[in-house]
């Protein structure tokens with residue numbers, strides 16, 4: 099089966115000003131990489147569907163969704179957050195981005211694709227149940243995960259979020275959801291300055307010091323042993339990773355998920371610590387990636403797989 103590559107022209111039209119770091123050029127960078135790496139033969143392209151109100155309202159409050167629709171401007175920018183502005187094309191782009199995650203789930207669970215990669219923007223992981231935040235309006239990976247749980251009837255879904263920022267929005271949405279395991283690695287302290295204090299068996303946060311490099315590994319025997327470049331990972335980071343192997347309390351965290359949603363995020367700026375250079379799909383995260391992924395075989399260790407945007 100091919101890798102589904104889900105994109106849509108609407109996602110390139112969303113603009114928050116020429117100086118804003120969340121730029122359509124990110125999608126162009128991914129498309130360029132597909133050409134340079136000669137991946138075209140390995141993918142099958144799909145247009146992103148529009149997310150429906152029902153799909154959005156599984157993870158967002160209906161009055162919040164109403165507000166996003168009602169403030170969407172015909173011209174100029176309307177700021178919903180110091181970092182998130184809606185322009186004339188933003189609503190369509192946001193609906194495509196969330197819809198891409200739903201489409202990715204349908205393609206993988208429908209056995210039409212081994213994996214799906216969403217080349218989309220705006221991103222989603224900072225968007226909370228009732229708040230736009232940090233370039234994000236709808237939480238794309240959450241919309242896809244909720245679709246997998248509620249429509250496809252999966253019993254366990256995991257969302258793995260690696261990004262220089264904590265995925266506060268996804269945590270906010272799924273804090274009380276027993277079927278979902280949320281794992282987030284992020285630089286700490288750094289925006290949004292959340293996640294380091296979370297205490298939940300289903301939320302595994304791994305705050306990393308600036309300058310932490312790759313190479314962390316978990317050895318056998320249940321102990322997390324880490325080789326983390328310059329300096330060690332913090333005790334809190336070790337505890338977070340170790341908890342994946344040793345769930346606490348009587349209710350195990352939903353390990354061995356049916357599917358994995360994966361979002362690839364913001365690489366730390368040079369000199370400020372580095373996020374991974376390569377995502378698990380092998381794509382170089384030159385600037386900013388967002389991913390939704392779903393594995394393949396129910397009840398077995400998931401095999402990856404993604405929707406992304408730069």
Ligand SMILES: [Zn+2]
Pocket residue numbers: 223224232261262263264363364
């Ligand atoms: Zn972020």
